[in-house]
Amino acid sequence: MDTTETIFFLFIFLFVEYSFAQLCSDSSCHLGEPKIRFPFQLQNLQPKSCGYRGFNLSCDGSDQTVIDIPNSGQFTVQAIDYQTQRIWLNDPDSCLPKRLFTLNLSASPFSGYFTQNFAFFNCATFDYTKYKFNPIGCLSGHNYTVFASSSVIAISFLTSRCSLISTVSAPVQWTFSEPMATSDLSEDILLSWDNPQCGWCESRGGRCGLKSNSTTVTECSLVSRRGFPRGARYAIIAGAGVPALLFVMGFLCCICRKVKRFTGRRLPIVDSSSSAAVAPQTLVITGGLDSSTIESYPKTILGESRRLPKPNDNTCTICLSEYKPKETLRSIPECQHCFHADCVDQWLKLKASCPICRNSPKCTSVDIQVS
Template sequence: MDIFKTLFFFILFSSSSLSTATTVEKICKSAACGHNEPIIRFPFQLKNHQPKSCGYPGFTLSCGANQTILELPSGKFVVRGIDYSTQEIWINDYYPNNCLPKKILSLNLSNSPFTASYNQPFTLFNCSFHYYGYNLIPVACLSDQNYTVFATSSDRVFELLLSSSSCNVFASVQVPVERPFYQQVMSSDLGDDLWLTWGKPRCTKCERRGARCGFMSNSSLEVGCSYGHEQGIPKGARIAVITGAGVPVMLCFVGLLLVVFAKFKSFVRNRSLPEYNSTITPQHVLTTTTGLDTLTIESYPKIVLGESRRLPKPDDNTCPICLCEYKPMETLKTIPECMHCFHADCIDEWLQLSASCPICRNSPGRLLPPEPQDS
């Protein structure tokens, strides 16, 4: 009856693992403050909607008036959006204050995990109300009936206002912007979103492969990739494991059931007969395809994409393994026999587990160095 015990514990362990994984995934499920608000997940944690353990320290957000709120040392800000793959968050002033330039004057990121994506220097001038030179845009919420405030990053406008008897320098600030302005800004009302980024935890590579970042354990801040409830398995390896290991596991399970049935049937038929020794016949062993060696994988040519993203096959603009579109400065690798391109990391992981191209299934070989020519 030992085989019945083995089957029982196998089923019990499988259902218990699945239940635990589902529970963890449900606890740290993504949340949002409203229908059109950003989706909040690791490394962020939404207060009163997700447990603290679902977010990295310093990344707590909250809800207010159906808006997503980030609180920095210099005040509260509305979260307008989050890009998890580039690790950027853009924010604006929190209603009802509605004066972002005032917040910029006292912006302090020193005690937060965030830094400016790009800093654009602006000089603020306090000018007499009647000054209308150069058609400048006023900073309305910092101006009043007696004077007007202008903000500029242009050297020409700076010199013009500085030379005017109607204007005085009010302040100099660094404004976090989405991208650096290669042309100087003549004037701005400083009402555009502030763009911030974070460096830790580093989840860019994980996110771009369709995975999710998360804690590796409850006792440390070590972070790893997660695919649903599967922790730490790269996407390429996960595909190979599903295709390469899933079938043998299922066959083993079905075989186990058949053995149990045969044993039970034999036990019923021969329960009154004495035990006999059976001869064990050799069994066919399922063989699994092994991957290529490291030297062979490393011998395949690499490509670093430029801004034009020009590839050997122009139509191949997406990695067939992770299904992510190629971007400039990414490293690709080509299989010489079929000229199929992949992200270098993706195809390396695939070929370590499977010795065939994921697209055409041809079995590539090692790329030999060219033979020396006779002199």
């Protein structure tokens, strides 16, 4: 087996190994919904072995990502931060304050990241407009208004004028700017989890997962981020699976043999004195962009808000990874499409066109004389 065949079969081996790893790749209910990966598992879209016990998610009829909290019911998942191990939830019926009365996290792997005590009041005959109070619309009626506050001054004021409904410990972060302030509690509840501990792995660019033949022991794999460049990862993911791989193996083996036979033949000798001289031919090969041109394209360091020139471009289409804060992005001036800087740099060095719209910016050519 020569060097070419050795490299070829090594690549096939790595391809097969990586294909099996992709069984637990990121998934989502719909474009714009949170990316789901370990410790969460999206039912009917990911195998059960891809998630940790108690972290099951599903897609509802509107393609929203939902989670079922034991003894508390179903909530929509607004966002997940895998590095800090936090999750934001809200009510699918748009009345989160009502759900806070029955929220019980004791049977779940989650706990409140921030917790504040809110007093709820029923105010029947009270003109709240001059106090700039913020009522809870979904709990109020025609003849009464419901307020909630964690401000000691506001609670004291409302106690003398309204009826106390209940005091609830809510996992929300609310900072009142004025002493006399109430909240409609429509913001997401913020929860966190301690086990499994995968935040350190995510922060180092790795992926967490269960060890083989284990339901509780996890391990951190850095192969998917560091073992392969993002450009190579994109090419590998583009494969069509093991059946197509076997077909490609046979086809490439056939091509390799034909190339070896062709290169092994001797080229005919042409007599320079013959009148039928062969004229030189010029072969133009269009390559990618030079480094100076690529570096001239604008770069952006993504902030915590992850705001982009095009709001829907929240995923790099080269490596298929979602953008994260503090990552460096580069955009192509002609079309304003954004990508990870290291992804698009590798792409443009090989192919002088946008990976999405195929528009070709300034490119370079190499002229080769073939005599």
